[in-house]
Amino acid sequence: MMLLDSILSPQIAKPIKDSIKNKIMLEFERSISGGSQRPENFMAIQVLPDVSILSADVVELTTQLTTMEKLVKVLYDLFARFDVAASHFQVQRLKFLGACYYCVTDGDPDHAKVPVSLGISMIANIQEVRYVRH
Numbered sequence: 001m002m003l004l005d006s007i008l009s010p011q012i013a014k015p016i017k018d019s020i021k022n023k024i025m026l027e028f029e030r031s032i033s034g035g036s037q038r039p040e041n042f043m044a045i046q047v048l049p050d051v052s053i054l055s056a057d058v059v060e061l062t063t064q065l066t067t068m069e070k071l072v073k074v075l076y077d078l079f080a081r082f083d084v085a086a087s088h089f090q091v092q093r094l095k096f097l098g099a100c101y102y103c104v105t106d107g108d109p110d111h112a113k114v115p116v117s118l119g120i121s122m123i124a125n126i127q128e129v130r131y132v133r134h
Contacts, residue, residue: 009093048107054091054115056082056122058099074129075099081125089118 004013058078065071075096082101086093091114094102103118105111 007095011092050109050111051107052105052111052115053094054101054103054118056101056103056119058101058126061099074133077129078125081129082122085118085121085125089114089121091115091118 004017007013008016058075061074062071065074079096079101082103083093086103090106090108091103092106094104096102101122103115105114108114
């Protein structure tokens with residue numbers, strides 16, 4: 001379950017973990033009672049009326065770093081900082097892929113302004129990481 005927490009945001013991971021626990025319990029009860037009914041599939045979906053999505057791609061990072069180890073360390077540092085900023089702005093990380101960080105607002109009425117503030121914070125985080133690493 002810790003792997004799930006490291007990959008997904010808490011808002012998505014918790015319902016999935018709860019679903020897994022429930023399926024295990026139902027399967028156990030089914031095996032004891034001899035029943036044959038299969039549990040329904042579960043999808044962790046939140047329906048929100050209005051959201052904004054931010055896709056932040058850290059460009060030219062791979063050309064600036066000489067080893068894979070340095071690249072992974074820098075991305076870990078950046079994405080950890082981005083996660084803190086996203087939490088501060090109540091934005092939910094969807095995923096990161098390579099050097100790209102994807103997140104979505106949570107239905108806030110000012111949902112279009114929030115990613116701008118988060119983006120400014122991300123730029124500051126990148127500048128801090130550059131300063132610390134040089």
